[in-house]
Amino acid sequence: MFTSVSFVAMNSALDGLALRQRVIADNVANINTPGFLAGRVSFEDSLRAAVSDGSGAVSPRVARSLEPTRTNGNNVNLDTETLSNVDTGLRYQLATQAVDGTFSRLRTAMRSA
Template identity: 50%
Template sequence: MFDDVSSSSLRVAAAGLAARQTAIANNIANIETPGYRARKVEFEQALHGAIAKGESPSSVSPSVQDSLEPTRLNGSNVNLDEETLSHIDTTMRYQLTLRAMDTKYSMLRDAIKGA
């Protein structure tokens, strides 16, 4: 019941977005750290690929890579503008994912209650 494609996809999306939020926070916190390489979290293509192939979405996990942005004079490559926009986008996607999970579980709760 809780391991269907949509539930699994929502759980993977929430985990991936949470990991991205953590990476963004670390990137912003280290903006002035000499030599710091910004991190990027990817999971959407892997999730889409798993669903398209009929595989379980729960097998997908977020991957973290170093950003390929050019570096500044101190060797850091954190771009505050990009991180800020990514933070806003990720927060909105995370809220939407949580709302979808809440709606799904509310429907299940109503079905169990017989309402």
């Protein structure tokens, strides 16, 4: 059960989303730091490929944003970070509920035995 593709993929997704939340927090914390380039976390495409291949395990990657910078060399956009944070939070809740559902079924099966 804990090695199924769906369970491993959900845990990979949770890891990627948690990293994205930390990177967003770092971006917002450095919104006024001259020369700071926002970080972006990507894992969805590699997760999709891993699920298709039957493994489900991926490691998220952090890359610097190539978006245009302001005059101080900083490219953090508070609107973008806020929307990304809300989206990431909702995705994290959904993934957490899916993993919790797996454990609920396991608890139910153990009580029935």
